[in-house]
Amino acid sequence: MNFEIKSEEINKFKEISQEEKDFRIKNLKYFNNIGLPSKKLEDWKFTDLREIISNNFKKLDTFQKNEKFSNFKILKDFEHNYIILLNGSLNSFDFSFEDSSKIKIENYTEKNLKYEDNKNSLVNLNHALFTNGYSLEVESNYKFNKVVIIYNFFSENVENQIINKKNKILVKKNSELHLIDYTINKSKFVCNNYEEITLEENSILKNISLQKDRSDGYFHKFSKNKLNKGSKYNQLLFSSGLKFNKLDLEADLLGEDTECNIQAALYLNQNQHQEIKTRINHLAPNSKSYQKIKNVLNSNAKGIYQGKIYVKDIAQKTDAYQLSKALLLNDDTEFNSKPELEIYADDVKCSHGSTSGNVEEDSLYYLMTRGLSRKESLRLLINGFLNDIVDVIKSNTIKDFISSNLEKQIYEYK
Amino acid sequence: MLEIKNLKASINNKDILKGLNLKIQSGEVHAIMGPNGSGKSTLANVLSGKNGYEVTGELNYKGENIKDIPIEERAQKGIFLAFQYPLEIPGVNTNNFLKTSLNSVRKAKGEKEIDTISFLKLVKEKASELGIDEKILSRQLNVGFSGGEKKKNEILQMKILNPYLAILDETDSGLDIDALKTIANGVNSSRDKEKSFLIITHYQRLLDYIKPDHVHVLSDGKIIKSGKHDLAKQLEKTGYKKIQ
Numbered sequence: 014m015n016f017e018i019k020s021e022e023i024n025k026f027k028e029i030s031q032e033e034k035d036f037r038i039k040n041l042k043y044f045n046n047i048g049l050p051s052k053k054l055e056d057w058k059f060t061d062l063r064e065i066i067s068n069n070f071k072k073l074d075t076f077q078k079n080e081k082f083s084n085f086k087i088l089k090d091f092e093h094n095y096i097i098l099l100n101g102s103l104n105s106f107d108f109s110f111e112d113s114s115k116i117k118i119e120n121y122t123e124k125n126l127k128y129e130d131n132k133n134s135l136v137n138l139n140h141a142l143f144t145n146g147y148s149l150e151v152e153s154n155y156k157f158n159k160v161v162i163i164y165n166f167f168s169e170n171v172e173n174q175i176i177n178k179k180n181k182i183l184v185k186k187n188s189e190l191h192l193i194d195y196t197i198n199k200s201k202f203v204c205n206n207y208e209e210i211t212l213e214e215n216s217i218l219k220n221i222s223l224q225k226d227r228s229d230g231y232f233h234k235f236s237k238n239k240l241n242k243g244s245k246y247n248q249l250l251f252s253s254g255l256k257f258n259k260l261d262l263e264a265d266l267l268g269e270d271t272e273c274n275i276q277a278a279l280y281l282n283q284n285q286h287q288e289i290k291t292r293i294n295h296l297a298p299n300s301k302s303y304q305k306i307k308n309v310l311n312s313n314a315k316g317i318y319q320g321k322i323y324v325k326d327i328a329q330k331t332d333a334y335q336l337s338k339a340l341l342l343n344d345d346t347e348f349n350s351k352p353e354l355e356i357y358a359d360d361v362k363c364s365h366g367s368t369s370g371n372v373e374e375d376s377l378y379y380l381m382t383r384g385l386s387r388k389e390s391l392r393l394l395i396n397g398f399l400n401d402i403v404d405v406i407k408s409n410t411i412k413d414f415i416s417s418n419l420e421k422q423i424y425e426y427k
Numbered sequence: 428m429l430e431i432k433n434l435k436a437s438i439n440n441k442d443i444l445k446g447l448n449l450k451i452q453s454g455e456v457h458a459i460m461g462p463n464g465s466g467k468s469t470l471a472n473v474l475s476g477k478n479g480y481e482v483t484g485e486l487n488y489k490g491e492n493i494k495d496i497p498i499e500e501r502a503q504k505g506i507f508l509a510f511q512y513p514l515e516i517p518g519v520n521t522n523n524f525l526k527t528s529l530n531s532v533r534k535a536k537g538e539k540e541i542d543t544i545s546f547l548k549l550v551k552e553k554a555s556e557l558g559i560d561e562k563i564l565s566r567q568l569n570v571g572f573s574g575g576e577k578k579k580n581e582i583l584q585m586k587i588l589n590p591y592l593a594i595l596d597e598t599d600s601g602l603d604i605d606a607l608k609t610i611a612n613g614v615n616s617s618r619d620k621e622k623s624f625l626i627i628t629h630y631q632r633l634l635d636y637i638k639p640d641h642v643h644v645l646s647d648g649k650i651i652k653s654g655k656h657d658l659a660k661q662l663e664k665t666g667y668k669k670i671q
Contacts, residue, residue, distance in 0.1 A: 373514075374478070375514055376514050376516055378477055378478070378498065379510065379513070379514040379516070380516070380524075380528075381497075381498040381499045381502070382475050382476075382498055382499075382501075382502050382507070382508050382510075383502055383524075383525075383528035383531075383584065383588065384499050384502035384503045384528050384529075384531040384532040384535070384588070385499055385527060385528060385531055386499050386531075387499070389527070389531070393516070393519050393524065393527070394516065394519070396518065396519070397516055397517055397518025397519040397567070398517070398518055399518070400518035400519075401517070401518055
């Protein structure tokens with residue numbers, strides 16, 4: 014399948030300014046020049062999206078129409094605020110545990126219409142065609158009482174379509190927000206997401222991402238994060254049930270004493286393909302970044318971690334760490350890791366490591382001598398391998414919810 | 428309880444056990460001593476069903492030849508192996524593991540699964556009997572445990588799973604005298620007419636605390652001498668060379 018978008022697509026956007034129209038056209042032109050990224054591009058060398066899409070889709074239409082729904086069941090596991098997105102659009106929200114004057118949530122509108130060169134053509138595609146999304150702002154000096162779950166629901170109407178959606182989160186000075194990004198999908202479709210997160214001075218954002226079930230979703234997200242002085246960003250990524258998932262995350266540590274943590278515990282099964290690509294830019298002194306990516310790979314699954322740490326000359330006393338560990342359950346699985354350090358300051362602490370290997374037979378033997386079957390023993394070992402990432406979560410109720418979700422996927426192990 | 432007949436075992440075409448015969452009655456404690464490389468650990472592994480060995484002969488356990496039965500089924504039938512080098516299992520909570528393990532043994536016996544409260548009560552009771560700090564049970568299985576803690580944890584697992592036949596593979600190696608007493612106490616307090624023990628050791632030191640009914644000397648894959656408790660004492664004096 015040859016995926017090219019005709020310029021008439023832009024004409025379908027009726028109520029946009031000329032400026033926005035020009036912005037979209039310019040981005041579309043760029044996208045059509047490059048097309049879907051293929052492994053010829055360094056950033057995509059382990060993920061040939063062009064081939065993946067053409068092998069799995071006979072046709073792919075751009076998503077236009079949306080629906081409304083009201084009959085949605087929220088989780089009962091713990092008290093939370095929520096935002097419901099339906100096919101990427103803001104459907105409803107509830108902040109009953111919070112002071113609503115401190116929170117602003119609305120449909121996404123593009124304000125920055127300056128064209129920027131980007132190495133990732135999917136970002137251009139997103140700029141050209143985005144139809145929906147949300148924008149969330151937290152006022153200064155406000156700490157959320159409860160976590161916010163973002164229910165990312167995709168209906169059956171998105172089958173064989175590509176959705177381009179955006180979201181923007183701004184946490185103002187001295188505020189703290191905890192999110193759980195919870196995807197619920199049953200369709201075979203492509204979701205191309207663009208995210209912008211800004212953390213003002215001394216603010217904190219903690220985000221947990223996970224999928225409810227296994228699905229035929231093909232997800233790509235470009236995430237741009239800006240961390241100002243003293244701010245902290247924590248991202249935890251859990252078992253992706255998606256057929257394809259690539260996260261391309263960039264974090265600019267703009268101010269001193271910033272902290273950026275990215276940790277992942279992924280159990281990939283049955284031809285799933287998942288890539289985490291990060292670029293952490295240490296641009297000011299005394300900043301910290303910590304990345305730990307754990308993959309368990311089963312039956313033809315493929316996992317990739319490309320992590321780059323950039324340290325600018327003025328960013329002295331940078332403390333940057335990255336580690337990836339993979340556990341391969343079969344010979345038909347694949348894990349690729351490409352760590353990269355680019356350092357221009359001389360007083361820094363940077364380290365990286367990557368290991369991958371099979372399950373240790375001796376460990377299995379030990380567990381089996383205690384009466385556990387091979388399957389049960391393997392599940393215990395897999396769970397144990399991923400568990401230390403779950404343990405990062407402080408709230409016990411949320412931890413239990415995440416662990417049982419992860420276990421459910423591991424217990425599918427045959 | 429256990430009758431081993433003409434047991435031969437090889438690994439990677441190397442013969443290790445070369446026709447071993449041994450009979451253990453219910454209620455008996457047997458000790459197997461022998462120099463390095465005589466096949467002691469192989470015997471423990473073959474009894475528990477470890478993969479990778481070419482095995483011939485008979486392993487009659489409670490009237491059934493278990494030679495071709497998988498590892499976990501042997502465990503469920505009441506065979507327990509205390510490891511010489513217990514493995515560290517990161518991320519797996521010791522208590523959760525023990526509960527899962529106990530329940531799989533109970534299920535195989537047709538018993539009801541134990542609930543968490545009764546399980547914790549049982550663990551507490553057994554741990555205090557052995558003088559083991561319960562705190563280690565809320566840690567990851569053997570991770571960061573000292574040598575002594577690991578061995579004590581093996582004996583605690585033995586007490587909780589309550590096997591008919593317990594094999595202790597050099598459980599005494601690397602232990603100080605207090606830990607050695609804990610281990611011995613664990614075995615002695617479990618001794619009864621329905622249970623048997625096979626204690627594999629280098630030194631007779633442990634046998635000062637656990638008095639075996641029979642002592643065997645294993646050399647080059649065969650039992651070359653059997654006797655009563657005083658055989659261990661004799662070995663300590665003369666070494667293995669004289670007997671070989």
